[in-house]
Amino acid sequence: MEDVQTFLYFAYGSNLLKERLQLKNPSATVHCVARLKDYKLVFGNHKGFASDRWRGGVATIEHSQGDEVWGVVWRMNMSDQESLDSQENVMVGAYSPVELLVKTKGQELSCRTYIMNSCVYAPPSPQYLQVIMMGAEQNSLPEDYREKLRAIKTNMYEGPLPMMAELERERRRAKEREDCQ
Known part of the structure; x- marks a missing residue:
């Protein structure tokens, strides 16, 4: 019996x-790796306003016949949905939540994901792309897809990003917890 207190979320960007x-x-747990058919990964900014958090374009998906986007399906508590919407700037209209079907081994899953509104294409910062690559590696996305990610041109931003320091602290804490077990 499916737990009605959770939902499935398909991540394709930094949330990989x-x-x-x-x-x-905090409730997010990996459910599986999946692919979204007939979409492609693109980078941009909502109405052309660059992300302060990432200093460059951020990921979104757009319909594209014959293409595919790989990602991770996370199972999350309903109590985290508001926080996820906030992270995706739903309230200010930057992204809209949508339900899409993704394919995984032998089945289709209906998942919540997010699509940017009024996207103006812009390359991602190297740091943002690095976070996506780390997530793709961590979850063993297909090697040919990781190769496509590695080929993405960045905006070459070299300044500091507070988000990167926060992620490094969190990764160190996670490693320490693992080492203690």
Whole structure:
């Protein structure tokens, strides 16, 4: 029997990385790796306003016949949905939550995900792309998809990003917890 207190969330950007998602959504647990058919991963900014958090374009998906986006399906408590919406700037209209079907081994799953509104294409910062790559590695997304991610051109931003320091602290804490077990 499915637990009605949880939902499935398909992550394809920085939330591929467990430590990133769990900063504000502690209930998130990996359900499976999946692919979204007929969509492609793109980077941009809502109405052209650059992300202060990431200093460059951020990930979104758009319909594209024949393409596919790989990601992670997370099972999350309903109590984290508001926090996830907040992280995705739903209230200010940057992203809209949608329900999409993703394919996994032998089945289709209906998952919540987010699509940017009024996207103006812009390259991601190297740091943002690094977080996506770390999540793709952590969850063993297909190697050919990781190769596509590695080929994405960045905006070459070299300044500091407080989010990167926060993620590093969280990754160290997670490693220490693992080592203690």
